[in-house]
Amino acid sequence: MDLRSQILDDTEDGVSASAQGNSAGDGKPRTVGRVRPTRFDAEAAVRTLISWAGDDPARPGLIDTPSRVVRAYEEWFAGYRQDPVRLLERTFDEIGGYDQAVELHDIAFHSFCEHHMAAIHGKAYIAYMPVNRVVGISKLARVVEACARRLQIQERLTDDIACAIDDALQPGGVAVVLVAEHGCMTSRGVHAHGTRMVTKRMLGVFDTNVDLRREFLSSIPV
Secondary structure: OOHHHHHHHHHHOOOOHHHHOOEOOOOOEOOOOOOOOOHHHHHHHHHHHHHHHOOOOOOOOOOOHHHHHHHHHHHHOHHHHOOOOHHHOOEEOOOOOOOOOEEEEEEEEEEEEOOOOOEEEEEEEEEEEOOOOEEOHHHHHHHHHHHHOOEEOHHHHHHHHHHHHHHHHOOOEEEEEEEEEEHHHHOOOOOOOOOOEEEEEEEEHHHHOHHHHHHHHHOOOO
16 A cells, blocks of 8 residues: 555544644534543653653652643543533523624633644634524633633634534624734743734624624724
8 A cells, every 4th residue: 555545544544633623613623533542641641741851750749740730631621522512502582672793702711722732811702693592691601611622723713613603503693803822922932922813703794794893893902
């Protein structure tokens, strides 16, 4: 078998899926065809990294660090065990004659860059145009958290959030803006402290109606 055929076979088996990213554009993580390592494997990997960094994983201050790191990872990457669309299943249709956009601002989120596994901290700004139903505002914040608690790049995270809301609520439109600081730029490399990245995703009327889009964007302190 030539190299190209082997690569194609591996990709079909789910072994070489990394080039596809970690989500399918709807906030759902892609399925990679492999067995998940055990907790013992994960803790051993942390001990290896501690040794590689130059310290002794057996010294008293570090002896329990591997188990702490694994527990932290379970929380930091809990999004892989959540479906953002399902978080929006419960809706309310008693909205009277309300026909304006619903906006939720300053949703703090924490994620990790998939290139360096460095922290990403920022805020999300969301708007949607309801069609006969609305959703509890806390659920919008949960969608942001579910999409963010994975290895991400900000561009895809923005799209994941917007598509999850659009798929679940089928509104007239969705707008998502993320403003975030990336540890891969502030704590290493160029050390550009205070630099923020801004990404936007507009669907439906927020994409086609310039005035509506401008109204939403003007309310964001970027």
